[in-house]
Amino acid sequence: xxxxxxxxxxxxxxxxxxxxxxxxxxxxAFFALxxxxxxxxxxxxxxxxxxRIIPSTDYYTVLxxxxxxxxxxxxxxxxxGLFTWALTRSLDRPLINIKITWTWYGLMAVGMxxxxxxxxxxxxxxxxxxxDVLFTFYAPLQAHPLFYTGLxxxxxxxxxxxxxxxxxxxxxxxxxxxxxxPLQTFMVLTTMTMWYIATSAVAASVLLFLLPWSLxxxxxxNPTLTRTLFWFFGHPVVYFWLxxxxxxWYTVLPKIAGGRLFSDPLARVVFVLFLLLSTPVGIHHQxxxxxxxxxxxxxxxxxxxxxxxxxxxxxxxxxxxxxxxARQNGGTGLLGWLTNLPWRKPEFTGMMLAGLMFxxxxxxxxVNAGMNxxxxxxxxxxxxxxxxxxVGTAVALTMMAGTYWIWPQISNKPIxxxxxxxxxxxxxxxxxxxxxxxxxxxxxxxxxxxxxxPEYSGFDYPTMFGGFExxxxxxxxxxxLLFVSTILFLGNLxxxxxxxxxxxxxxxxxxxxxxxxxxxxVLDNLRLWVSIAVVLVVLAYALPIAAIIQRGGLLGPGVxxxxxxxxxxxxxxxxxxxPLVGAVTDASASLVEVVR
Amino acid sequence: xxxxxxxxxxxxLSIVLILALIGTVTYGAVGPGxxxxxxxxxxxxxxxxxxxxxxxxxxxxxxxxxxxxxYVVAYQxxxxxxPIVVPANSTVTLHVTSRDVIHGFxxxxxxANTMIVPGEVSEITVETDEPAEYGIVCNEYCGAGHHxxxxxxxxxxxxxxxxxxxxxx
Numbered sequence: 001x002x003x004x005x006x007x008x009x010x011x012x013x014x015x016x017x018x019x020x021x022x023x024x025x026x027x028x029a030f031f032a033l034x035x036x037x038x039x040x041x042x043x044x045x046x047x048x049x050x051x052r053i054i055p056s057t058d059y060y061t062v063l064x065x066x067x068x069x070x071x072x073x074x075x076x077x078x079x080x081g082l083f084t085w086a087l088t089r090s091l092d093r094p095l096i097n098i099k100i101t102w103t104w105y106g107l108m109a110v111g112m113x114x115x116x117x118x119x120x121x122x123x124x125x126x127x128x129x130x131x132d133v134l135f136t137f138y139a140p141l142q143a144h145p146l147f148y149t150g151l152x153x154x155x156x157x158x159x160x161x162x163x164x165x166x167x168x169x170x171x172x173x174x175x176x177x178x179x180x181x182p183l184q185t186f187m188v189l190t191t192m193t194m195w196y197i198a199t200s201a202v203a204a205s206v207l208l209f210l211l212p213w214s215l216x217x218x219x220x221x222n223p224t225l226t227r228t229l230f231w232f233f234g235h236p237v238v239y240f241w242l243x244x245x246x247x248x249w250y251t252v253l254p255k256i257a258g259g260r261l262f263s264d265p266l267a268r269v270v271f272v273l274f275l276l277l278s279t280p281v282g283i284h285h286q287x288x289x290x291x292x293x294x295x296x297x298x299x300x301x302x303x304x305x306x307x308x309x310x311x312x313x314x315x316x317x318x319x320x321x322x323x324x325x326a327r328q329n330g331g332t333g334l335l336g337w338l339t340n341l342p343w344r345k346p347e348f349t350g351m352m353l354a355g356l357m358f359x360x361x362x363x364x365x366x367v368n369a370g371m372n373x374x375x376x377x378x379x380x381x382x383x384x385x386x387x388x389x390x391v392g393t394a395v396a397l398t399m400m401a402g403t404y405w406i407w408p409q410i411s412n413k414p415i416x417x418x419x420x421x422x423x424x425x426x427x428x429x430x431x432x433x434x435x436x437x438x439x440x441x442x443x444x445x446x447x448x449x450x451x452x453x454p455e456y457s458g459f460d461y462p463t464m465f466g467g468f469e470x471x472x473x474x475x476x477x478x479x480x481l482l483f484v485s486t487i488l489f490l491g492n493l494x495x496x497x498x499x500x501x502x503x504x505x506x507x508x509x510x511x512x513x514x515x516x517x518x519x520x521x522v523l524d525n526l527r528l529w530v531s532i533a534v535v536l537v538v539l540a541y542a543l544p545i546a547a548i549i550q551r552g553g554l555l556g557p558g559v560x561x562x563x564x565x566x567x568x569x570x571x572x573x574x575x576x577x578x579p580l581v582g583a584v585t586d587a588s589a590s591l592v593e594v595v596r
Numbered sequence: 597x598x599x600x601x602x603x604x605x606x607x608x609l610s611i612v613l614i615l616a617l618i619g620t621v622t623y624g625a626v627g628p629g630x631x632x633x634x635x636x637x638x639x640x641x642x643x644x645x646x647x648x649x650x651x652x653x654x655x656x657x658x659x660x661x662x663x664x665x666x667y668v669v670a671y672q673x674x675x676x677x678x679p680i681v682v683p684a685n686s687t688v689t690l691h692v693t694s695r696d697v698i699h700g701f702x703x704x705x706x707x708a709n710t711m712i713v714p715g716e717v718s719e720i721t722v723e724t725d726e727p728a729e730y731g732i733v734c735n736e737y738c739g740a741g742h743h744x745x746x747x748x749x750x751x752x753x754x755x756x757x758x759x760x761x762x763x764x765x
Contacts, residue, residue, distance in 0.1 A: 057740040265597045290716035294634040312610040372624035375707035379735035446704035448735035453743040459731030462705045557639045557715035
């Protein structure tokens with residue numbers, strides 16, 4: 001491809017149809033981000049008892065909506081947009097059939113709308129529908145069938161998206177039989193392969209068990225089995241969120257820093273490692289589950305620790321690439337080069353701050369992975385503290401920062417205000433530093449996650465890093481800053497969309513210092529890596545799943561059904577019962593005192 | 597494939613870190629003897645706990661010198677017994693199960709923590725020390741009243757435990 005030509009043309013100039021799909025996917029992502037942020041701020045202020053504008057029984061509707069809209073809609077819509085851009089750009093050819101492309105986008109949008117409706121209906125007592133089962137939808141709590149149906153339609157949409165990209169790649173391959181797979185395309189293909197493996201389990205869980213059960217076709221399910229199938233998907237999905245961020249760090253960040261990627265071969269190694277290791281680790285979410293043997297947990301722990309390797313390699317390569325850029329621009333000294341970087345650009349500073357927080361998230365993740373110390377923090381607020389650093393910042397902030405760079409490429413419209421953008425990404429960092437740190441600390445005090453009212457009547461939390469109340473204040477302030485940051489991002493983008501189209505915005509991506517010609521040919525052998533990945537998954541999961549089915553049966557050991565959409569009936573009861581329970585507890589306590 | 601010398605060093609250090617982390621977990625298991633909740637117990641019929649000799653009457657039992665077993669049932673939205681009363685400086689094995697949905701069992705401020713899955717029995721063994729009162733929270737979302745689900749663990753002196761008649765319900 002001619003660099004001179006690309007320098008004149010932006011992505012939208014060359015591929016206007018694909019650019020429209022990318023914009024549509026991004027806007028769907030940002031709509032979900034907007035909804036997710038509204039539920040985020042309601043939740044933060046409720047949990048910390050700053051402002052409780054909803055009854056506590058509705059908190060779980062808010063929590064389900066925040067989780068699903070943020071980590072399914074926002075992240076995955078952004079991913080399909082970014083991957084469409086990356087594959088088309090790096091193969092330098094349009095997608096095979098844009099109608100198929102719009103079909104998968106449409107399926108994803110319809111699926112998410114169905115799931116969204118089933119969740120939001122939980123706020124309206126007169127509608128007999130609810131999906132207050134949180135992002136993890138653990139049986140035997142049961143959501144309305146529409147919730148599961150929407151998820152299936154959404155996932156089928158992502159499968160067709162992957163097929164669309166693979167077919168386009170194969171068409172390119174027949175025209176270029178001897179060329180290396182371009183790096184961005186390689187990243188798209190390995191990530192989608194991982195996704196097919198990961199989603200096979202959750203699709204099986206929903207289609208074979210949860211959906212027929214919610215429709216009343218089967219009476220019960222095996223809760224350990226559906227839980228295990230969820231986590232088979234639930235860990236690789238976090239890498240599905242993360243790979244778009246990695247793609248931006250590897251292929252766009254070095255360019256913004258004024259340099260180029262340090263090593264193409266190692267970038268390929270990293271993506272292959274994620275393909276191999278992302279899935280056979282899911283049992284580390286079930287360290288404290290009864291009914292799963294300790295040996296299986298140990299194997300999962302070992303695999304999890306090795307999954308640190310690709311991220312540690314990434315830390316080196318990304319920092320080295322940025323340093324290379326700084327030195328190209330006259331940077332010198334051991335750390336002096338840091339001043340030769342474009343810190344005023346929100347796309348640069350946003351991604352660097354996201355990477356810094358990812359390092360912190362990596363360290364708290366090592367604690368989570370440490371099987372026996374996990375007892376201390378399992379299901380405490382430590383865990384959301386951890387993943388707000390990873391998916392909530394490494395991913396979300398990189399996506400926002402990346403948008404400042406990529407939006408002009410896909411629309412020919414310059415960003416409305418870089419200053420607002422810079423302020424916004426820094427505000428996110430500060431807000432998250434406050435919120436996440438305080439969440440980790442509360443987790444160590446034993447404060448549970450996923451609860452509307454973490455203050456209990458019968459005991460007080462110990463005081464370690466400042467008390468419970470003080471940490472609540474930090475969480476509330478941090479959460480509020482994050483909400484303001486999100487609104488600034490969305491406002492800046494809306495104003496950008498109002499800008500007139502201009503020419504001359506094209507920013508071609510440079511080739512790496514150590515290019516693909518240095519990469520061993522075997523790295524591009526996708527069939528080999530897929531085979532190894534499948535073997536590892538079978539090794540990690542065949543015995544545990546067989547043991548779970550043997551213990552509890554395919555359809556569970558006589559466990560009942562607890563549909564959440566009868567919850568409105570319970571609302572009134574719970575509201576009435578809460579003070580009653582308190583009164584009874586107090587009365588019995590004083591009675592005990594008297595008797596003594 | 598060309599790999600920069602610093603990158604080789606980084607790679608080596610990363611692998612050392614990973615092996616060290618696996619080492620800490622292994623040490624925790626074989627040194628201090630931290631055992632994982634596992635499949636040590638038979639499954640139970642969560643719909644018929646009334647007929648199960650261990651769980652029909654949730655309680656604490658003495659099974660040896662300074663050794664106790666506690667049978668705890670979790671349900672929407674409480675724990676039984678509450679409080680769980682156990683003597684100080686003893687070894688207590690908790691058997692926890694659920695009558696309905698998935699719950700959590702966490703003794704606040706300690707590492708006594710487990711998932712509770714209906715049909716399964718979670719077994720954890722803890723060492724008590726000085727007399728103290730602990731809160732127990734359900735740390736897995738279990739329905740609209742999840743936030744009111746709490747229990748208590750009272751660690752009392754040996755003499756007080758005996759004055760109560762040993763068992764508590």
